[in-house]
Amino acid sequence: EQQIIRCVGCGVQIQTEDEKQIGYAPPAALEKETVICQRCFRLKHYNEVQDVSLTDDDFLKILHGIGKSDGLVVKIVDIFDFNGSWLPGLHRFVGKNNILLVGNKVDLLPKSVKYTKLIHWMKKSAKDLGLKPIDVFLISAEKGIGMRKVMEAIEHYRFGKDVYVVGCTNVGKSTFINRIIKEVTGEGNVITTSHFPGTTLDMIEIPLEDGAVMYDTPGIINHHQMAHYVDKKDLKVITPKKEIKPKVYQLNEGQTLFFGGLARLDYVKGGRRSFVCYFSNELNIHRTKLEKADHLYENQRGELLQPPRASYIEQFPSLVAHSFTIKEPKTDIVFSGLGWVTCNEPGAQIVAYVPKGVNVILRKSLI
Ligand code: GDP
Known part of the structure; x- marks a missing residue:
């Protein structure tokens, strides 16, 4: 009979088969007395979050959880694949929580593109898709474009409450969060072991100065993407x-x-x-x-x-x-x-x- 092993970091059930799925640890890690999943390992040692994907059901559970909590939702989409990276139905789950819509990878669009026009386009498209974000931003998490503005907006709209970062896989969620961590903390290892382990299953918690928390939710796979x-x-x-x-x-x-x-x-x-x-x-x-x-x-x-x-x-x-x-x-x-x-x-x-x-x-x- 197989014993269930849990990550000492986040509590998720450990598995050794699929690196892209939640709870992965290399088989050798099971030899150790305490087992930590790869995602928590990277956060702890490299101050870096790593994106993993969830099944549709697990993801819905997390969204339901956000709907019951009180905080700011930051929804990231890939501007090169706006519709493909859209999370359908998010508005049904987030309840009364405000949503900031962030279009990432703006560095890919031709330089001639006007940001104000594009933001207007995003607002209209969001509305057509049933979402009313409180504000809309364009960034490149990788190139560091627009980060200060969006971080200020997060600070402004969260009113001291928690922040939930959501998005489907590959929108650049990890890049975004890692850049925020860097901008806030400099290079130092500020997410210390005292803030670790996170306690919420399947989510990474990044402590904010006032005691609130930024949650990195695992990405969902949008199956209809090329x-x-x-x-x-x-x-x-x-x-x-x-x-x-x-x-x-x-x-x-x-x-x-x-x-x-x-x-x-x-x-x-x-x-x-x-x-x-x-x-x-x-x-x-x-x-x-x-x-x-x-x-x-x-x-x-x-x-x-x-x-x-x-x-x-x-x-x-x-x-x-x-x-x-x-x-x-x-x-x-x-x-x-x-x-x-x-x-x-x-x-x-x-x-x-x-x-x-x-x-x-x-x-x-x-x-
Ligand atoms: P996640 O799955 O949402 O966590 O996405 P990642 O952060 O792992 O990024 C997915 C891919 O998008 C990677 O190849 C990144 O290098 C790339 N990426 C992330 N941010 C940007 C960006 O601002 N511009 C461009 N061009 N690529 C980006």
Whole structure:
């Protein structure tokens, strides 16, 4: 009979199988008298939080818990994947608590983008998605852009109460919290063992000066993001690392764009017009005739059309077609987690292809 071992740091049940899941500890750690999970280990020794993911059920439990508590919720989204990194239904759980909406990775957007316009866009999109944040910010946690402002806002809106940082995996939550820790504490090891262990299952507690606590909640996996369908190497190709250079294509109807072998856009009808593509600079965009597109995909996926790489195409889901007519001027066709294409004039008939399970949506143009 197997004995349940718990982390002396956070109390979570220890497991040794999956590094990305909560409670992971390397098998060798079980030999020790007291076992500490990898997440707490990193916080204790490196002053660094590490993001782990939860099952949907566990995450809902945490959200329910926040709804019953009294504090400020800081919700982080990835501005490059706004819709894909959105946590649906958060407003149902947070109760009366205020929400600050923070768009991270703003360093990826072209420098020409006006922050005020983008913040306005975020407010409107949040409202359309059923959330009314008390304020909205744009930051780059990695580059340190906008951090002071958002930290001041957190201090202002928390009214001495606790802070809950939420977001789905990969939005940059750990980077954000680690930067706050650095800004507040300097390099020193200020989160001392006396503040440790945290007591709340599944959450990391970062003590604030006045005795309140900032909680780092584990991220939930949004299953409909492209990131979950490619392997690590290909993920590097599709994840932008620096400012995106938009690529403009003048298309005639009956032309197709392939985004690697991951997604495809058929321009079916609407005369000659331009399409502006916002994807990782490393992602190869291939233009062809619509009538040749199926054949090209069959023959060239994993080769000319990659990612996914040849060794990975067997596991990759088949592409599913979604038909749209663009009705509004300045519309983005968004391939969740991969990027988007802006169509400036209405009237185009298009078909967007994404792997089965990945979302594709239309939205009012972000830029
Ligand atoms: P978490 O899963 O939400 O905790 O996300 P991480 O903090 O682990 O970050 C996920 C990925 O996004 C990492 O590859 C980070 O380097 C990257 N990242 C985080 N913040 C930024 C940012 O401000 N700009 C850019 N370009 N990348 C970022």
